[in-house]
Amino acid sequence: MKGETLYRLLADNLPRRAEKIALIDAGRQVSYARLMTEVDRVASWLVGQGVAAGDRVIVHVRKGIDEVAAMFGALKIGAVVVNVNVQWTPTQLAYVAGDCRASAAILGTTGAAGALPADLPLLIREGKKLPSVAARWDDLAETEVAEFAPEPDSLAMIIYTSGSTGMPKGVMLSQRNIRIGALAVAEYLDLSEDDRLLSVLPYSFDAGLNQLTTMLLVGGTVVHQPVAMPSEVIRMAIRHAVTGIAGVPPLWNQIARYLRDAPTPLPALRRITNTGGKIPPDILPLLPQVFPGARIFLMYGLTEAFRSTYLPPERFAAKMGAIGQAIPHAQVFVVKPGIGLAGPGEQGELVHAGPLVSMGYWERPELTAEKIRPCPELASLIGDTPVVWSGDLVRVDADGDLWFVGRMDDMIKTLGFRLSPTEVEDLVSKSGLVTDVVAWGVDDAELGQAVHIAASLGPDATEGAVMAHCRKAMAHYMVPRRIHPWPGAMPRTASGKLDRPAIITACKALL
Template identity: 25%
Template sequence: MSFASHQSQPDRYQELYTNFQWHVPEQLNIADVCCARWADTPSRIAIHYEDDEGKTATFTYSELHHQANRLAAVLQGLGVSKGDRVAIVLPQRPETAVAHIACYRLGAVAMPLSILFGPDALEYRLQNSEATVAVVDQAGLQNLLDTRANCPSLRHVIAVECATGDMLDWHRELAAAADSFDPVTTLATDPAVLIYTSGTTGAPKGALIPHSAIIGNLTGFVASQNWFPQEGDVFWSPADWAWTGGLMDALLPSLYFGMPILGYRGRFSAETAFHLLEKYGITNTFLFPTALKMMMKAVPAPRDRYTLKLRAIMSAGEAVGDAVFNWCETALGVPPNEMFGQTEMNYIVGNSIHQWPAKPGSMGRPYPGHRVAVIDDEGNLVKPGETGEVALNKTDIHGYPDPIFFIGYWKNPEATRNKYTGDWCRTGDLALVDEDGYLWYQGRADDMFKAAGYRIGPSEIENCLVKHAAVANVAVVPKPDAERGNIVKAFVVLTPDVVRGAEGDQRLIAELQAHVRGKLAPYEYPKEIEFIDALPMTTTGKVQRRVLRLLEQERAAKP
């Protein structure tokens, strides 16, 4: 099926977009709508679990509810109260969902942290958030141990199958706790989640997400998943549940609808992905373009080898591109729905292949309930075909407050103010809108970039590299890459005492890469390092990353 044949499908967009209205109750708690209301059906499955060693488990909504009650009681006994931050340093596993639901029932703020974070990345977030309790398993244990002494607010650590020293053992604590818990009443506008997002300059910022965001997410989720849920639907995504993509685009919306989601603890590979899709009868998924490219190259004709039940694929993080779009359509039988959003206001633009035609390469149209525009520096709408910044208005087309919005940046009111121009919240992403209302991505307005689906902020990587004795200055930019969209590249100015030489340069490059890999997340280390005599600077002394970014684009364009 080609793009032209999509055009012959019904286009219900205007009807859906114009008629949609938000209904958000004054009191709302994610734990109620994503767990408690489903717990009375004992057989209703919430989570299928598998790890890379072949261990499997099944968790019902009833089990999730009762374990969350027990953990909420434990946390309350440790002094956690409404508004307190609880760090969740866990991979995809049932205990991760339990920890989230427990925090919400307590009125606490869940702060998911990736197990990929090294000590420096963990330390900053734990210090800045003033988290009082952390939940961790073996995957994140050592890095947490390495940083705990520098985090005075962190009074308790609850360890899942890895308790050591003064840590509390998850199973022992839950076994001794009460099975019932009187939940704290929360407003829809109360904080529920704190997710740190990398910035262009300065340290990562903590985006405080309200309970209402689960409602604000739903139009995009339902549309991009081809009207989820339907009978027999099973969801899976390799997206880390510590990130917005895994938490708000996979785990929580699946639980909101009372449907099962697969949690897989292990490294992603194309073969593993197809194995899981077939074994668990996955119908709906969120796969980054990088993952789809890997699957396309590894198994060009998947339906010749696997029995698949896929009916919807959402993809985000970078452009899917014609080759992957066509492969999904022909080889999998499922055209992908591209989506665009960010932590601060997620799931705002995208496609829904059965409701309106997709244009391969386009970000799609604003999802119902979200008033999206492309604006100039003054906040004025630009004309179709002109490039501007993608922005979301505080209210929908009917004047009702959009529930998707974040509350603000944690302890950073200036950054929160700078996010807005009037009632428009800026995304920092450039796009043009065509005559049909489709948005086309044109790049970042700042120095942020995506690499293999991960949002990369140069500042944290540069700060890490500068701490190395051999580095005088550094600039991090994206280098175009056919597989990952971009890779992280660092232009490094060395200190005068460093002796240069081909063999020594290679050793130093490996040393600098290991230096970053050991302190930040693996996806943040520079896969390529180029030594340079001086960085391009403005007259006021600011690094011109744009010059280096254009240099890499020019190099990539050469045959």
């Protein structure tokens, strides 16, 4: 059915919004009609290369209008989009292209071409000397292409994980997954066609993709900001009268501090949203101060279940840090394995059911069966319907709102206690002495595991001051046995989160 395809999120804006601005880059903007023309140019090239419905197409283009046109050009002919972040290494790009058996690739520059098979058809936006198999974007003809209408449950996109703990694995999202995700988020954020969302998060990240799809659904405008610098984010927000900004905790950390030191009115801003982890507890109270009048949405999701929970902004002041309850059209449960559902005050693993559950991992049936499987504790409610086991430990409060505790496989076992790294990080952050912090456990003969932290120290802060705060604010078993000072900002993944495995590995190498 045409009405349930991902491509239709864009196409259904015509003809009514033909002249409305759909996308804005730093030096360029396009209307919905002009964007559709670019989409057809890409689709026509793909058809000419023999790409058909179900074939995988790599999109490796810097955030912007061209990236969106490339994705929807592939979607129009029923191909599967595999968006690879431009920050990924050539090795990662080559692996993804081979793993998904790509039929074509659309690149921003010639720089990445050398990582791909020599016979893979390439479409390249910029570059002086193109490989023999490549076409130049500017040479594409403006030819309208017939739309292919895939089934709603067919594969639309493959989103690859960062691969920080191994080679990337591809999460398969259906047409329906992404469309329902757009419907759900647009509903609880109360989005409309007069909204302008600032897009900082990459489209290769499910939360970033959802920003684009929600705006296309309601006929709004996306303002692209590919550089996650606080000053540039705020400058673009002012320049284009942005009504919404989405970010991950490290970005909100930087923006809140920037606006605290340089207060800047943002009269058009209606809402800000967070996903991808917990905002540090010293930053949460700053948000209403630096964004007065804006509604603050704390959200949670994972790629395997696309979008999951949110905390209504009316409860932000009373429940700073909570991830709330299920978004519309989603089902979430907190399970105590072998026992049943967790009640108020109890902890358990967060599991996900419903139409947002992904199709699993690309060509990895064993891994899919391990991650997405029936839950015996839910048999009386949903039967043997497979659910996504998140691996995240959460707590249920008296109102049914959820609080993220930590990754179950990251728990630190010290002196007989099970300790969440997140809890340690939160308490360290409350000192106001650090900008970034990561905690983990190191094997210890006497303690079981010793708590270590890596911390980017703030101006005039010292290791001694941080340790003194920890001894005062923490239970004895939580106090770090070692602080690893980190010079400058900590490394981020392509989606903007702290790259915990890289940080921990670097610190361990110095032990």
